Amino acid sequence: MTALLPATAATVTTLLLKNHGLRNTAVRGLRPNDAAACSFAGRAVTLRYLPVRDDLLAAQSLSNPTALMHRVLDRVGPGDVLVIDALGREDAGILGDVICARLKVQGVAGVVCDGAMRDVAEIRALGLPLFLKAASPPPSFVQLMLQDVDLPVACGGVTVFPGDSVVADEDGVAICPAHLAEAVLPAAAEQDRVERYIRERVLRGEKLKGLYPPNAETNAAYAAWLAAGAT
Known part of the structure; x- marks a missing residue:
C-alpha cells in the first residue's frame, strides 16, 4: 500500500474531464471493504473472469501448478493493483483470505473487483485495501473462471488497460490512462x-x-x- 497518494480520486477524475475530455473514469457500484484503510494508488494488473465451463475446471484449480492464478501471483509486486472484471456477479467470491495474504506479502497496493469477494473480515484484518461489489461465501469456481490476465477489461463500467493508473480513496476508484498519468x-x-x-x-x-x-x-x-x- 502506498503511503502517499499522488492525488485524490476526485481530483483525478476532474482533471481527466476538464483537460482531456474523459468522462468515464470513475468505477461505479463498488464499496471499500474497510473505509478506514481504502486509500491506495498503483498500476493496473487486469484479470478477466468468464462464466464457468465445467470441462475447464481442472485447469482452474490451484492444485494445478500451471493454473493462471499461479502466474498472476508469481508476477505481481509492489505498486500493482489487481483490477478484476467479474461480470458484476455477486454469487461467488473471487478471492479469499489466503490469496489476499499472498498479495499483501508481495506488496500489492490494492484490489478492485466489480464482483463479490469471500473472507472479507479476514481480508480486512490483513490490511489489504479492497473495493468490491458484495460479499459472497461460495468460491469463484461455482460460477466463474479466470480466463485472461493483462488484457483490457471492463470494471464497474470503466474500461481499464494493463498499466493504467488506479487511484482509490473514500470517494471511490479513479482510472487514469497510462499515457496521461505523467501529466x-x-x-x-x-x-x-x-x-x-x-x-x-x-x-x-x-x-x-x-x-x-x-x-x-x-x-x-x-x-x-x-x-x-x-x-
Whole structure:
C-alpha cells in the first residue's frame, strides 16, 4: 500500500474531464471493504473472469501448478493493483483470505473487483485495501473462471488497460490512462495541495471570492506559503 497518494480520486477524475475530455473514469457500484484503510494508488494488473465451463475446471484449480492464478501471483509486486472484471456477479467470491495474504506479502497496493469477494473480515484484518461489489461465501469456481490476465477489461463500467493508473480513496476508484498519468497525476496532486491551502483559509473565516478559484493575490500568497516550508 502506498503511503502517499499522488492525488485524490476526485481530483483525478476532474482533471481527466476538464483537460482531456474523459468522462468515464470513475468505477461505479463498488464499496471499500474497510473505509478506514481504502486509500491506495498503483498500476493496473487486469484479470478477466468468464462464466464457468465445467470441462475447464481442472485447469482452474490451484492444485494445478500451471493454473493462471499461479502466474498472476508469481508476477505481481509492489505498486500493482489487481483490477478484476467479474461480470458484476455477486454469487461467488473471487478471492479469499489466503490469496489476499499472498498479495499483501508481495506488496500489492490494492484490489478492485466489480464482483463479490469471500473472507472479507479476514481480508480486512490483513490490511489489504479492497473495493468490491458484495460479499459472497461460495468460491469463484461455482460460477466463474479466470480466463485472461493483462488484457483490457471492463470494471464497474470503466474500461481499464494493463498499466493504467488506479487511484482509490473514500470517494471511490479513479482510472487514469497510462499515457496521461505523467501529466494528470502531478497536476492533480498540486491542485489538491492548493485546495488544502484554500480550505485552511476558509476555515479561518475568509470568504470564497478571490480564494476559490484563486486570483493572482491568492496565488502569490500560496507561493509564499510553500516557500515558508508548507507541504
